Amino acid sequence: MSFVGKLCIRTSFNPPLITQPEAVQGRRPPAHIESISSTTNPFVKHCLKLRKSSKYRYSSASAIVVGLTPIREIFTFHGIKNKERDILDCLLLLDDAGIPTELVEAFDRLVNVSAGVMRKIAGVQSTESTKAAALLRIPASFCDIHNNEGSSDFQRLFPTLNRLLVLDGIQDPGNLGTLLRTAMAFGWDGVFLLPGCCDPFNDKAIRASRGSCFQIPIVSGDWVHLESLKSRFKMKMLAGHPENSGYEKTSVSLSPEFKFVWEDKPLALVVGSEGHGLSEESKTVCELISIPMAGGYESLNVSVAGGIFLFMLQARKHRTY
Incomplete structure (x- = not known):
């Protein structure tokens, strides 16, 4: 649901x-x-x-x-x-x-x-x-702006924004909660929920996130609101996508070289659900990136793949290695 x-x-x-x-x-x-x-x-x-x-x-x-x-x-x-x-x-x-x-x-x-x-x-x-x-x-760090009341208020959650995780139709509360906790662990500034995501305060999502939904800023909105954040903070839009998916738009392989290019620049990372993948809008708007894998595997669980992206693309100031 x-x-x-x-x-x-x-x-x-x-x-x-x-x-x-x-x-x-x-x-x-x-x-x-x-x-x-x-x-x-x-x-x-x-x-x-x-x-x-x-x-x-x-x-x-x-x-x-x-x-x-x-x-x-x-x-x-x-x-x-x-x-x-x-x-x-x-x-x-x-x-x-x-x-x-x-x-x-x-x-x-x-x-x-x-x-x-x-x-x-x-x-x-x-x-x-x-x-x-x-x-x-429910904390002040959460805002749902599907209604007009919140449209001018949500940007207060992000006085600065260098790293934003965008969840595109993540319906499984375990995956959503795990991604919230991982974003917190690697110093990402906030999370944006596109339509189709489950409730971050669902009991299973809270359990998987270990309460991160009460800590990291979360905005639930649509592409209009996301585009306003993108423009305001001049963020590069990236989206995780399987390398051999057959989609007409080619993806760039995640690598140390790619990471270093973006480690000091604002970016948003979009990840989609396992069942439906990225929405067409996400695939159109974003540069697609993939995780190189051996053995002919096509994809990983979204929370596992998201964890790899979040770790590799974390801002330099949060890097501990």
Whole structure:
């Protein structure tokens, strides 16, 4: 299912304070509740809808993150790098789990939950490796500009832009999440989602990205918006494409020489889905580049190929070799 949102999150965005009646309806545990043991609790149902429904996530401006490691990483990024923790809403801990020291004061609320509740919220069969989940607000670093409201606002996310990853119809949340995390690891400045991509706050995408969707700037738009970024930052448009695909436009082989030509110049890298490949517009607008391979193989998994491109084409300032 493709992700079509209707929301542009701005830096000034603050979810309204939830009154006690609204809390009782499930949007947030009432202040006097310190533990939840029933899977039919309204707040548990709210968390379940956040995990399963993209539309509900964006109407609530919140998402569920499962696991202490991604929660810690998001906390570290927003608490230290950005000096803001306003996206950290509610931390849910298993009844027998200790509270991590660094998270004690980070969240507005701490709620203990039973194993059954944690399994329900996290969507897992066992809580052996799932001791915590968190309700987080969708960050200001995400903007969906399919609607006109956000068309003049999205460029604030990129005061400077040297490296942009563009995802063209990536529908698999595991691949999308892996690409987000890889872009973060190699110092890319942001990610642009063309139509047909899955929701980056899908629970499987969050798991694969280890919470990178809460850290790297992400814009969801179309080619009109992408062209405006291209013009503003004078970016070279490159697109990963199999070498022997039979397409009439030839591709350039990725090599150290090619990398050195572009290491100090702004560029955007487009990668397409495994099922459908690049869109016709991407193949027309971009210079095609391919990964040389031995053994007659035609292509790689998109997250693997994307990882190679992201590593080879990272900006010189982020290179550690």
